[in-house]
Amino acid sequence: MSSPKTVVVLPGDGLGPEVMAEALKVISWFNQNFAANIQTVEGDIGGCSIDKHGVPLSDTTLDKCRAADAVLLAAVGGPKWDKVDYNIRPEAGLLKLRKSLELFANLRPAKVFDALVDASTLKREVVQGLDILIVRELTGGVYFGEPRGIETLPNGERRGINTQVYTTSEIHRVTRVAFDMARKRQNRVCSAEKANVMESGKLWREEVTALHAAEYKDVELSHMYADNCAMQLCRRPSQFDVIVTDNLFGDILSDEAAMLTGSLGMLPSASLGAVKPNGKRAALYEPIHGSAPDIAGKGIANPLATILSVAMMFRYSFDMKNEADILEQAIEAVLNKGLRTADIMSEGGTKLSTAEMGNAVIETLSAARKQSAA
Ligand code: IPM
Ligand code: MG
Numbered sequence: 001m002s003s004p005k006t007v008v009v010l011p012g013d014g015l016g017p018e019v020m021a022e023a024l025k026v027i028s029w030f031n032q033n034f035a036a037n038i039q040t041v042e043g044d045i046g047g048c049s050i051d052k053h054g055v056p057l058s059d060t061t062l063d064k065c066r067a068a069d070a071v072l073l074a075a076v077g078g079p080k081w082d083k084v085d086y087n088i089r090p091e092a093g094l095l096k097l098r099k100s101l102e103l104f105a106n107l108r109p110a111k112v113f114d115a116l117v118d119a120s121t122l123k124r125e126v127v128q129g130l131d132i133l134i135v136r137e138l139t140g141g142v143y144f145g146e147p148r149g150i151e152t153l154p155n156g157e158r159r160g161i162n163t164q165v166y167t168t169s170e171i172h173r174v175t176r177v178a179f180d181m182a183r184k185r186q187n188r189v190c191s192a193e194k195a196n197v198m199e200s201g202k203l204w205r206e207e208v209t210a211l212h213a214a215e216y217k218d219v220e221l222s223h224m225y226a227d228n229c230a231m232q233l234c235r236r237p238s239q240f241d242v243i244v245t246d247n248l249f250g251d252i253l254s255d256e257a258a259m260l261t262g263s264l265g266m267l268p269s270a271s272l273g274a275v276k277p278n279g280k281r282a283a284l285y286e287p288i289h290g291s292a293p294d295i296a297g298k299g300i301a302n303p304l305a306t307i308l309s310v311a312m313m314f315r316y317s318f319d320m321k322n323e324a325d326i327l328e329q330a331i332e333a334v335l336n337k338g339l340r341t342a343d344i345m346s347e348g349g350t351k352l353s354t355a356e357m358g359n360a361v362i363e364t365l366s367a368a369r370k371q372s373a374a
Helices: 016-034 048-054 061-068 091-101 114-119 166-184 199-215 227-236 247-260 304-316 321-336 353-374
Strands: 007-010 038-042 072-076 107-110 131-139 149-152 158-161 188-193 220-224 244-247 266-270 283-287
Touching: 007 016, 007 048, 007 061, 016 038, 016 072, 016 244, 016 304, 016 321, 016 353, 048 091, 048 244, 061 091, 072 091, 072 304, 107 166, 114 220, 114 321, 131 166, 131 247, 166 188, 166 199, 188 199, 188 227, 188 247, 199 220, 220 227, 227 244, 227 247, 244 247, 283 304, 304 321, 304 353, 321 353
Parallel strands: 007 038, 007 072, 072 283, 131 244, 188 220, 188 244
Antiparallel strands: 107 131, 107 266, 149 158, 266 283
């Protein structure tokens, strides 16, 4: 049996609990069949935490996350908490978690499964075979910069302020992750900023260039203004391998990249901290889709992004590469059979509920296991 691992499970709001239930089935399947030895403990985050504890992320939950080997989160937020004060909104809980665990590197892979090529709103020839990795800086920039706030000026006008700010070390550590990832892929990194109008962007470009020259000359590096990058992503996405960018541009570009794949419901993510002396690193895994209040509670949400996040957890936190491959292959096989949740439904497909999709993944895993044992 492999070493014991603890995962804090945060189902959150909206469709969160529904998709998380399917991810938990998958984890217990790997416990039973691969002696994965993963123990899960549940916690509250987001709106449900506001309702129960008055804050979107309690110290108790945060401490549990700090002590765990990894955190698996589904989604936070919803209209019920729209009027809540800014710093205790559901989203603030997620931002606090990212910041407290110093999860500075957010990996958002956008991969087009062959079976889903036609689910994209873009032409088949544009998206077929697409495999991009966005590395988004996650604990700096305008999301956290000071000063921030809304103030009233002497003339009665109101003014909203946020600050975009980056330091050399913040740029270097996330860029290192991007270069390291690129070396295991097609060895190409495109860095996106707005060096033409922002000092922070100029610094970003200079520091990425300097780090490249000092340590990563073997990786092909290009630079792009973020607006051009957004345009190129839908014009010819296959030109990209790894994109490294700041917190805000990364938020926007990753939603755009997700849609190339046909559905937000398919995209997982990993947020990683620095590797500690003991070889471990803080890590949070979550689907990039939100809480989707409009479809929550209907049992129709796509659980695959959360299940794919489990695969990323296997790969990056638990060194379970084989299990990650097996899980990803099972998902691909499910899609190849034409099994679909509503968001990726196409002609000739079989429409499944959230739970049926989770079960289909489990059945496919079991069938593959039987076959390999035979
Ligand atoms: C994301 C989300 C979050 C963000 C929200 C929910 C705070 O959009 O993870 O992309 O803006 O980072
Ligand atoms: Mg976003």
